[in-house]
Amino acid sequence: MRPSRLRRLPRPALLLLVLLAGCGTANTNYVTGESQRGAYTWEQEVELGRQSDQQITAQFGLYDNPALNAYVERIGQEVLQTSAYTDANTPVEVRNTPFHFRVLDSPVVNAFALPGGYIYVTRGLLSHLENEAQLAVVLGHEIGHVLARHSSEQAARSQLNQLGLLGAAVVGGVVGGGDIAEGILNYGSQATQLLTLKYGRGAEREADRAGVAYAEYAGYDATQAAGFFRALQRLGEQSGGALPNFLSTHPNPGERAQTIPELAAQYDPQGTTVDAVPYLREIEGIVVGEDPRQGFVEGNTFYHPDLRFQLSFPSGWQTQNSPAAFLIGEPNGQALIQLSLAQEPSARAAAEAFARQQGVQVSGSGPVSVGAGQAFRVEGQAQQQQGAVGFSATFVEFGGNVYQILGITSPDGLRQYARTFRSVADSFERLTNQRYLNRQPSRLEVTTVQRPTTLRSMLRGRTLPPGFTAEEVAIMNQVTLDETIPSGRSVKLPS
Structure with missing residues (x-):
């Protein structure tokens, strides 16, 4: 049942912050309502986000599916309305700031936010979600980062100069050792520097609390997100312990799978909306893997x-x-x-x-x-x-x-x-x-199970596209290969 009115996230006990002279400015964390040290004013955060958004969309590209982008935008705006964004105590300049929700054309399982209201999910992440409730928690988490002003706070901790992230080198970068991902495309990028500001575990847990709260206030069953975090833990195990980007600075995904339901239980009434069928209908046919x-x-x-x-x-x-x-x-x-x-x-x-x-x-x-x-x-x-x-x-x-x-x-x-x-x-x-001119991407097929079975049985005799294993398909569906899948449930298959 959706609540009849919008409510703010409950405030924790007052935190005493020591503001260091010359290391930033006093900002308000709009998730908790408390003061914290930050590097930017809200106006500067909006400008940073606007400029960095251009770099992000140029580097990753927006996924070319207007209906899917509109769907994610709609869910994001719905969740946003349950946050401090609409609270009368939040400054008008914040409440008048448009928030943008974008789907990036990347197979990487990732979600992130830039200051000033720019929030991104990848098609790779969407393919690993099972329902709208899970999407609502992910978007709520990123909304929490923006309203808590974590980028500004962490930039102050890192002693970055205000608006001092602009200016790529004249030919794109310098040469040193290390991974090519640190190479000339990204060197000096304002967006890259913002994204590499690693939030502390406290900030991530604060965003988790916000994501659960906002999803619950919007009527969603936030406990559904536990299944997604268990899937992310398995992804990390599959890759030899290298967590997906969405988890790179977050608490252990196993811990989050346990704490998410505990956080959701604090809300009365609890949200009940799951919406698996409409969600899977929206993502059916999306590109999976590299395009x-x-x-x-x-x-x-x-x-x-x-x-x-x-x-x-x-x-x-x-x-x-x-x-x-x-x-x-x-x-x-x-x-x-x-x-x-x-x-x-x-x-x-x-x-x-x-x-x-x-x-x-x-x-x-x-x-x-x-x-x-x-x-x-x-x-x-x-x-x-x-x-x-x-x-x-x-x-x-x-x-x-x-x-x-x-x-x-x-x-x-x-x-x-x-x-x-x-x-x-x-x-x-x-x-x-x-042979190369006609190469086509793999796409997501959604099929309904007619009688109880296992994913291993469903995949028997089926040739998976290059780059996919049976275990990866199981993770994508948040099941194990030998777990019984009941009749009537939808299963996602790359084809």
Whole structure:
């Protein structure tokens, strides 16, 4: 039963906070109503969120399903209305701030929030939820982070300068050791720095309490979320202990599976809405796993069916693909290559614009021929705040677009890697093989069990798409392989 009026999350006992001079400003935590130290005013948080939202959507891409996006937006706004967002004691500037709920086109099981009301869930996370009540708790958790102003609080703890997160390096980043995920696409990104502000366990538990409260106030059975957290714990076990991003700073998922029902039991009346059927109807047919239409790697070649090109790279190098760029990294982090779109109308114009950037010193440039046709190359050094880098940038006109293939390393390393950078760029050519052009993504099929059975029996004789195991399908359905599934229950299957 839905409550007849909206209520605030009960406030805990007053906390005594010591504000350190010069380390931030006094902010109000709108979840608890108490004062805390923060790095930003609410106005600054909104601006940070707005600018970072552009980076997030460019990097991950929004999932192209207007009906699903509208559904998540509707549930998010419904849950938001039960929070302190609507409380008369909350400042007007907060109550007048629009909140945005977005579905990102990523297979990673993740949800996160940016300051100022920008909340994201991935299609990967949606495929692992079983009902609307679980979605309501996840969205409520992220709403809690925004209203508790955890980003501002943690930024103050990290002694980041207010609004000092802007400004990527001139050619996108620097080269050091480590994972390619720390590479040139993300370096200096305001959004990335905000997302890497690790909340403390206290903040995560506070967001959990908020998520349960807001979902319960909206009439949902928040205890349903326990099944999702058990599934996340299994995902971590499957990956050798590497928790999904949604759990990277959170309390142990097993602990949360126990505490979520305990938190929900505090509310009277308790929410009863589950809404599994409408939820599964909304997510049926979504892409699961990587979407090859946006590019995929096979062997030492990157294929992009929609843009109809391919690119080869050295054996053993790491790769990372996103809607914004395709990255190739030398295993020891000594060199990086980024394939992305340029903004200028021709290869020559793009090369000239690149060469005009502040700090860029060109040692050589001119037209070249690559597999796809004519191109223009510029090489030299670029001076950044973190030091100088050597680069080789090739710009290719193909299919109505201009592509930038940028290799970057240390100034001394350019002598070693310049030939590799050129070789990769020269391999850019038209994709004609129908085997790759016709590659399609796996999609979620929802089927209703007609008689009691097990998932193992349902999968017997069924060929799963590449990248999926029977155990992963079980986790996606929040069941075990040998657990009896009653008749009438819906099961999600990748096909």
